[in-house]
Amino acid sequence: MQWAWVGFDVGLTVGMFFLAARWRRSIGALLAVAVSLDAAVMLVEVLVYNVPRASGPLVLTVLAVACGAPALAAAVLWGALERRGGISE
Numbered sequence: 001m002q003w004a005w006v007g008f009d010v011g012l013t014v015g016m017f018f019l020a021a022r023w024r025r026s027i028g029a030l031l032a033v034a035v036s037l038d039a040a041v042m043l044v045e046v047l048v049y050n051v052p053r054a055s056g057p058l059v060l061t062v063l064a065v066a067c068g069a070p071a072l073a074a075a076v077l078w079g080a081l082e083r084r085g086g087i088s089e
Contacts, residue, residue, distance in 0.1 A: 032077035039070035
C-alpha cells in the first residue's frame with residue numbers, strides 16, 4: 001500500500017510540473033479531482049486511525065497540518081480552474 005501512495009505522489013508531482021509548464025484544463029481538472037480525493041482519504045484515515053492514538057497536542061497539530069495541506073492544494077487547483085474558465089470549456 002505504501003508503494004501505491006508513493007506512485008500516486010510521484011504522479012501528482014509529474015502532473016504539477018506539466019501543469020506549471022503549460023496550462024491544460026484537462027490536467028488541471030484531473031489533478032484537482034485526485035488531490036480532492038487524497039484530502040478526503042487523508043481525513044478519514046486521520047480520524048479513524050491516527051486521532052484515537054494521538055499522544056498529545058503536538059501530534060494533533062501535525063495531523064491537522066497533514067489534513068490541511070492536501071485540502072488547501074485542492075482548493076488552489078479548483079480556484080485555478082475556475083479563474084481559467086471552469087471545467088466545461
